[in-house]
Amino acid sequence: MVIDPPYLIFLGDVPDALAAKTGVGIVDWRPEWCIGQLRLEGCQADAGIPDMTIADAKARGVNTMVVGVVNAGGVLPPHWITSIVEALDAGLNVATGLHVRLASIPEIAEAAARGGGNLHDVRFTDERFATGKGNKRPGRRVLTVGTDCSVGKKYTVLALEREMRARGMDADFRATGQTGVFISGRGAAIDAVAADFISGAVEWIAPAADPGHWDLIEGQGSLFHPSFAGVSLGLLHGAQADAFIVCHEPTRTTMRGVSHALPSIQDVIDMTIACGLLTNPEITCSGIAVNTQKLGEDEARALLKTLAEKHDVPATDPIRFGVEGLVDRLETMAGKA
Amino acid sequence: MVIDPPYLIFLGDVPDALAAKTGVGIVDWRPEWCIGQLRLEGCQADAGIPDMTIADAKARGVNTMVVGVVNAGGVLPPHWITSIVEALDAGLNVATGLHVRLASIPEIAEAAARGGGNLHDVRFTDERFATGKGNKRPGRRVLTVGTDCSVGKKYTVLALEREMRARGMDADFRATGQTGVFISGRGAAIDAVAADFISGAVEWIAPAADPGHWDLIEGQGSLFHPSFAGVSLGLLHGAQADAFIVCHEPTRTTMRGVSHALPSIQDVIDMTIACGLLTNPEITCSGIAVNTQKLGEDEARALLKTLAEKHDVPATDPIRFGVEGLVDRLETMAGKA
Missing domain, CATH: 3.40.50.300 (P-loop containing nucleotide triphosphate hydrolases)
Known part of the structure; x- marks a missing residue:
């Protein structure tokens, strides 16, 4: 799984900073990849980077919107889906760590097909791994x-x-x-x-x-x-x-x-x-x-x-x-x- | 995952006994559950139990047809799909250990919906497990x-x-x-x-x-x-x-x-x-x-x-x-x- 930076960090409208731990962690360790954050009305978290619309992010070269928040139950609330569809329609990729696959939501699957962006579900992997061989390798x-x-x-x-x-x-x-x-x-x-x-x-x-x-x-x-x-x-x-x-x-x-x-x-x-x-x-x-x-x-x-x-x-x-x-x-x- | 016996053991038309190892193992250890075997023309394996049609198996109380064979690549050949659809249409459940989910094959999914039988993909599990707790339990x-x-x-x-x-x-x-x-x-x-x-x-x-x-x-x-x-x-x-x-x-x-x-x-x-x-x-x-x-x-x-x-x-x-x-x-x- 390869996710293309730079990122727009989506924080939704989470009720506290803890729910945005992933997003904040990305900004802590990869500030150079994090061009901006997208917060919806009522959001109580702040990753300390510029607030930005999806259109602005696209204009500044962002490749991927990262949903850097967890929601109670790991589900995607409908108003987040709206933002994700907007990002895909702008041609961005979208990556999440939610318990649900993005492509399982029809509006998102359709928008991805339309916009050409990739969907990355980090909790799932479609990579076909081999079993380990246990041989020492260089490095x-x-x-x-x-x-x-x-x-x-x-x-x-x-x-x-x-x-x-x-x-x-x-x-x-x-x-x-x-x-x-x-x-x-x-x-x-x-x-x-x-x-x-x-x-x-x-x-x-x-x-x-x-x-x-x-x-x-x-x-x-x-x-x-x-x-x-x-x-x-x-x-x-x-x-x-x-x-x-x-x-x-x-x-x-x-x-x-x-x-x-x-x-x-x-x-x-x-x-x-x-x-x-x-x-x-x-x-x-x-x-x-x-x-x-x-x-x-x-x-x-x-x-x-x-x-x-x-x-x-x-x-x-x-x-x-x-x-x-x-x-x-x-x-x-x-x-x- | 609970699979209802008795079983009809489906051996398809596998080219040798090794490919039917699973089916033979079931018969070895649960002869009382294995009412019959279904072999297609050219089958080179034999589990040593009566050959039987799906209709006969149903009449004798079989609940589940077990696809007790592996095919090269783990895929389902079209003529096996025909037998599976027939079993489902007769009201049987079908269980397999193949690498492909039965429900991912449209004819099978439709037949299961029609016939009311369950599909069991033993290599996949839809059971939602909890993480282990490590506490000693009785028994x-x-x-x-x-x-x-x-x-x-x-x-x-x-x-x-x-x-x-x-x-x-x-x-x-x-x-x-x-x-x-x-x-x-x-x-x-x-x-x-x-x-x-x-x-x-x-x-x-x-x-x-x-x-x-x-x-x-x-x-x-x-x-x-x-x-x-x-x-x-x-x-x-x-x-x-x-x-x-x-x-x-x-x-x-x-x-x-x-x-x-x-x-x-x-x-x-x-x-x-x-x-x-x-x-x-x-x-x-x-x-x-x-x-x-x-x-x-x-x-x-x-x-x-x-x-x-x-x-x-x-x-x-x-x-x-x-x-x-x-x-x-x-x-x-x-x-x-």
């Missing part, structure tokens, strides 16, 4: 893994990409979830891929590359999450990661959506290596990324220092303190290789 | 795991079901693959479930039951298979197995479809326990099932003796030597619990 790969879901796996690899590119390194964020696909303009939401093809989808997402190239692969779930461990394991084997970074949220007591306790960071390191050896005998932990948002600064720094010493890898909060140490370690690893 | 569960794909996981649990029922035990085979779904009349092909719902699907397939009830859950893939390990792990957590049986084919040198070597049986036991502890701290290996078809009888018996001693569990070839020892061990375990 370097870093994967974020976690003690739980929603602990900063996507933001960590995005922060790595920004820092590595600033250093002139050849690095690409590789998306495995819907927001990530909008941010990278490519990828697949692997939670929606049929179970047999998880690893194969990741081999497609992060294909063979130059030996000096870095793929920074967005992790999903946790090997210790009862609901999603299978996804995490398939992702690990598809990634054949040379290095992994453990992501963690230190104040959480039970795993998201279930009653199970979080594993320790050491548990995650040990299990990731025990499993990952199958497809990459060189796999190694190269850092720890902690979301310290709920801790005071002193407390956060003390925790990171303790973790770095205990596990003998750099530990940071990527958003609060940057990822210089994580990238230094990756450069050192690469120098050795 | 006993046995899962087959493997050193590879296609090493006898389905046949082992089917043999267990037959033996346990013969002893008056309350036991049900739980299908996770397409042939298994036809054999049990229920279940889901979990390789086709979206990745996020593997564990949840298995929780639905093997739901809470009486404390003395046995669910015998068909395993898939291997925790050591680079392509399918994610499926196997999701299945393990959905099953929350009390006991697992390791299935193995001793002459195989590389895993199916990839170039990786097979893990040892001990590797599989260790990894299954290391991972399975998350959702069932009592998980234990209760036996080894070896497909010894390529070994002479003495060699087979010697291998099984060695394995039983080495791993301190019963070891057998379920088809060649029966599963009495495996069931004895499960009864002993249950007595202790």
